[in-house]
Amino acid sequence: MRVNNRDHKEDGKTAAKRMLGLMGKLITLLVQLTGCNFWELLGLTSIWKGWASARCKFFIWTLMLERILTADKLLQRGWENDYFCPLCRRNLETASHIFTECPFSLKVWEHMAVALGLDALKPTNWLDKGLSVLEWYMGLVGRQTKSQRKIIFPASNLICWEIWKERNRRIFEKKELPFTGLLVRIKDEADVWRLAGAPIPLVTQYGGTPFDPG
Numbered sequence: 001m002r003v004n005n006r007d008h009k010e011d012g013k014t015a016a017k018r019m020l021g022l023m024g025k026l027i028t029l030l031v032q033l034t035g036c037n038f039w040e041l042l043g044l045t046s047i048w049k050g051w052a053s054a055r056c057k058f059f060i061w062t063l064m065l066e067r068i069l070t071a072d073k074l075l076q077r078g079w080e081n082d083y084f085c086p087l088c089r090r091n092l093e094t095a096s097h098i099f100t101e102c103p104f105s106l107k108v109w110e111h112m113a114v115a116l117g118l119d120a121l122k123p124t125n126w127l128d129k130g131l132s133v134l135e136w137y138m139g140l141v142g143r144q145t146k147s148q149r150k151i152i153f154p155a156s157n158l159i160c161w162e163i164w165k166e167r168n169r170r171i172f173e174k175k176e177l178p179f180t181g182l183l184v185r186i187k188d189e190a191d192v193w194r195l196a197g198a199p200i201p202l203v204t205q206y207g208g209t210p211f212d213p214g
């Protein structure tokens with residue numbers, strides 16, 4: 001039986017067109033669902049490549065989409081909330097505030113940057129203020145070389161995760177770890193992640209001054 005090459009080429013082109021059409025529809029749907037543009041979506045997909053527990057990755061994903069239920073979101077819905085960030089008790093709690101602006105969290109980042117020997121985690125090395133959480137995170141991780149990114153990804157995921165857990169502890173359990181206690185908790189968790197295979201450096205020292213509640 002003779003094979004008609006022209007028909008095969010046409011079938012191939014049609015299948016490729018159909019595939020591109022489906023991908024376009026999928027991207028459009030994701031843009032509508034997430035509110036992100038194409039490049040932000042590309043950044044979001046990289047979250048799943050970095051080392052972190054499944055629960056932490058899911059949390060980071062919802063954080064990047066700013067879908068975590070912080071006080072500003074609860075206010076918008078008319079739901080009961082405490083208004084103030086439970087970590088510093090000075091500002092309205094928003095996702096950006098908790099992770100990129102809160103004086104308590106900034107101290108945690110500063111200490112852990114020294115402890116892990118990762119300068120990129122120092123707030124003084126971050127990009128300009130006023131960025132969305134996703135822009136901040138992509139700036140933090142995206143500016144690194146590929147080998148550095150493998151280390152920065154899990155370290156930043158872990159710190160975000162532990163800051164969020166401390167925030168929840170204060171709101172839902174009415175308990176709080178002292179500042180140094182939280183640093184020890186992050187170090188212990190880093191040890192667990194490292195044993196599980198995460199490329200997180202060993203904590204050898206702490207640096208900087210502790211958080212001053214004022």
Ligand SMILES: [Zn+2]
Nearest residue numbers: 085087088102
């Ligand atoms: Zn705060």
